[in-house]
Amino acid sequence: MRHARRRIVQRGARIAAVGGVLCGGLMVTHAMASEPSDTSRATESSAQAAADRGSQLVSTLGASRTAGSWIAADGQPVVAVTDTGAAAEVKQAGARPKVVDHSMQDLKSATETLSSAPRVTGTAWAVDYKNNEVVVRADSTVSASDWSRMTTLAEGIGDSVRMERTEGTFTTRLNGADPLLSTGGRCSAGFNVTGPQGQFILTAGHCGPAGSVWFADEQGTQQVGRTITTSFPGDDYSLVQYDNGQAPGDNIVAIGGGQGVRITGVADPTVGQRVFRSGSTSGLRDGQVTALNATVNYPEGTVSGLIETTVCAEPGDSGGPLFSEGIALGVTSGGNGDCTSGGTTFFQPVTTALTELGVTMVGQPQASTSPTAQASAPSASASQGAAVAPGSAAPGAVESVDIPGTAGTLIARLTDPRNVGPGLLVIAGSIIALVATRYIRTEQDRNRYRRQYSQSWG
Numbered sequence: 001m002r003h004a005r006r007r008i009v010q011r012g013a014r015i016a017a018v019g020g021v022l023c024g025g026l027m028v029t030h031a032m033a034s035e036p037s038d039t040s041r042a043t044e045s046s047a048q049a050a051a052d053r054g055s056q057l058v059s060t061l062g063a064s065r066t067a068g069s070w071i072a073a074d075g076q077p078v079v080a081v082t083d084t085g086a087a088a089e090v091k092q093a094g095a096r097p098k099v100v101d102h103s104m105q106d107l108k109s110a111t112e113t114l115s116s117a118p119r120v121t122g123t124a125w126a127v128d129y130k131n132n133e134v135v136v137r138a139d140s141t142v143s144a145s146d147w148s149r150m151t152t153l154a155e156g157i158g159d160s161v162r163m164e165r166t167e168g169t170f171t172t173r174l175n176g177a178d179p180l181l182s183t184g185g186r187c188s189a190g191f192n193v194t195g196p197q198g199q200f201i202l203t204a205g206h207c208g209p210a211g212s213v214w215f216a217d218e219q220g221t222q223q224v225g226r227t228i229t230t231s232f233p234g235d236d237y238s239l240v241q242y243d244n245g246q247a248p249g250d251n252i253v254a255i256g257g258g259q260g261v262r263i264t265g266v267a268d269p270t271v272g273q274r275v276f277r278s279g280s281t282s283g284l285r286d287g288q289v290t291a292l293n294a295t296v297n298y299p300e301g302t303v304s305g306l307i308e309t310t311v312c313a314e315p316g317d318s319g320g321p322l323f324s325e326g327i328a329l330g331v332t333s334g335g336n337g338d339c340t341s342g343g344t345t346f347f348q349p350v351t352t353a354l355t356e357l358g359v360t361m362v363g364q365p366q367a368s369t370s371p372t373a374q375a376s377a378p379s380a381s382a383s384q385g386a387a388v389a390p391g392s393a394a395p396g397a398v399e400s401v402d403i404p405g406t407a408g409t410l411i412a413r414l415t416d417p418r419n420v421g422p423g424l425l426v427i428a429g430s431i432i433a434l435v436a437t438r439y440i441r442t443e444q445d446r447n448r449y450r451r452q453y454s455q456s457w458g
Contacts, residue, residue: 047325047393050077051270053095061086063104068129071272072096075389080129100132102160110134110157111295117153120146121299124170124346126291126308129271134161135291137344139169139336168336168343170296172206172236172318188280188320190331191263191350192251193239195359201225201240202353203319204331205232206300214240229357233301236333237353251328251362253321253395255284261396264326266361268292268351269307274393275324277309277332277347279317282339287311288390296346298334306346312339322347326396328361 054069054077067080077095081087087097107127111134114125122141127134136154138147147165154161187207193200212227223243230238251263255278269275269289276286287310294308307322307330322330330347337343354360 047071047075047270047273047390048267048327050075051267051273053077053093054079054270057090057093057095058104061089063108065103067100067102067104067107067132068127068271069095070129071270071390073272073389073391080132102132106160107132107134110160111293113157114153114161115295115304117150119297119302120150121297122170123150124294124296124308124344126294126306128162128291131162132160135164136161137164137166139166141169166336166344167341168338170298170334170336172204172298172300172334186280186316187318188278188316188332189240190319190321191328192362193354193357193359194362195357197228197241199242199362200228200359201242202331202350202357202359203238203240204333204348205230205236205238206298206333207238207319210238212240231356233298233303235305235352235356236303236348237331237357239357239359252399253278253323255395255398258400259398260400261323261398262326263321263323263328263361263363264396266328266350266354266364268349269322269324269329272390273324274390275309275311275322275329276395277311277313277317277320277322277345279313279320279332281314281316282312284395285311285313285339286395287345290344294346296334303333303346303348305349305352306333307349309345309347310342311345312337312342313345314338322350323396324393 050071051069054071057077057079058066058069061079061081065082065086067082069077069079072078078098079090079095080100081090081097082100082103084099087099090097104127111125111127114134114136120138120142122139123136125134125136134157136150138150142150147163151163154163187203190202190204193202208227208230210227210230214224214226215222225240225242227238228241232238252260253263254260255276261276269292271289271291273289274286275289276284278284289307289309291308293304294306295302295304296306309322311322313320313332313335317332318334320332321328322332328350330349331353333346333348335343335345350361
């Protein structure tokens with residue numbers, strides 16, 4: 001595991017800067033944005049209203065009488081129950097019951113047995129609420145002997161586990177082909193967060209260890225921030241602290257074409273919910289949440305508690321934001337496939353990361369830590385309380401954003417005689433020397449990396 005982590009430490013960073021926030025083509029920015037119209041200020045999205053109702057029923061009835069909840073195609077909440085009495089209570093509460101064989105206790109026991117077995121890289125599992133089973137997937141790297149051993153284990157657990165082969169490989173979404181410009185990998189920014197120590201960018205933990213330096217350009221001349229804390233594997237989140245006291249005042253997720261989505265709250269997703277992801281490689285993509293609390297055995301280590309989705313992602317999309325109806329849900333972790341053939345992508349829940357890091361979303365009074373805590377202003381399309389089909393969900397309130405160009409670099413502004421005095425020119429010279437020193441070290445890291453890992457990361 002340490003060997004795998006070292007490979008990440010030596011990989012380069014290339015995250016573009018827009019409005020002072022890390023990004024890579026399509027990303028989070030606090031660029032100047034127009035105020036959302038009053039029509040966008042609904043109190044709760046329809047998906048979250050349905051999710052709340054289902055989650056509350058599951059909590060009330062307990063894990064021995066229920067097995068999860070999800071949003072049906074017509075937008076109504078469905079609750080899996082194990083007895084007719086629970087079904088009657090669900091129906092009386094205005095939700096739709098589905099009687100199943102296995103309780104959530106049974107399904108969690110199955111996942112605990114899988115987790116306690118010897119680790120097999122290239123496997124993943126999650127609870128499929130709709131089919132009342134635990135689905136174990138193995139990618140193309142899993143050997144026949146490991147597959148046979150896991151199948152035997154699954155048969156011993158019982159019919160609550162289904163084994164499934166999948167194409168491609170489960171990997172984190174780093175881009176190993178880009179220039180090595182820093183100690184981290186090429187990633188995408190997630191969300192702007194704030195804490196007692198300052199302003200930060202929340203992104204994926206596998207993007208780089210603490211100390212990773214992030215730049216706004218491929219040349220490594222525009223330093224934006226430095227990773228101060230990270231959790232990977234186990235979880236997959238990290239904080240990048242802004243340099244020079246930068247303090248973003250908004251959370252705007254850029255979606256292309258000069259448009260952005262204002263993030264107005266934080267919540268946990270629900271199965272069946274339509275969600276959206278923005279990333280520096282593949283842009284804005286959408287899909288559906290298929291499972292929660294997923295476990296993935298990446299080559300670098302095991303990550304648990306993830307959101308499983310049908311949204312596609314590609315190398316370089318790591319750390320990018322997952323959201324729906326203006327609600328922040330997660331940051332991109334990894335998966336298999338691509339945006340041509342499709343695949344499965346996993347996300348680190350934002351609520352977990354905010355709680356464990358002790359930070360809050362910029363622009364929000366506090367980080368919500370339960371699926372019932374919702375946003376104050378999702379999109380205009382969100383009806384309050386009415387059932388709306390998940391497929392009709394929107395990213396959120398879309399507004400125009402003025403994204404500054406990258407031609408006016410920090411150094412260019414410092415050395416412009418019209419903007420600064422002679423004293424600042426001396427400071428600018430010092431900055432240039434510092435950047436040059438870091439760049440030389442980066443080149444040394446690149447050469448060392450190529451020699452040692454050329455065959456591992458072709």
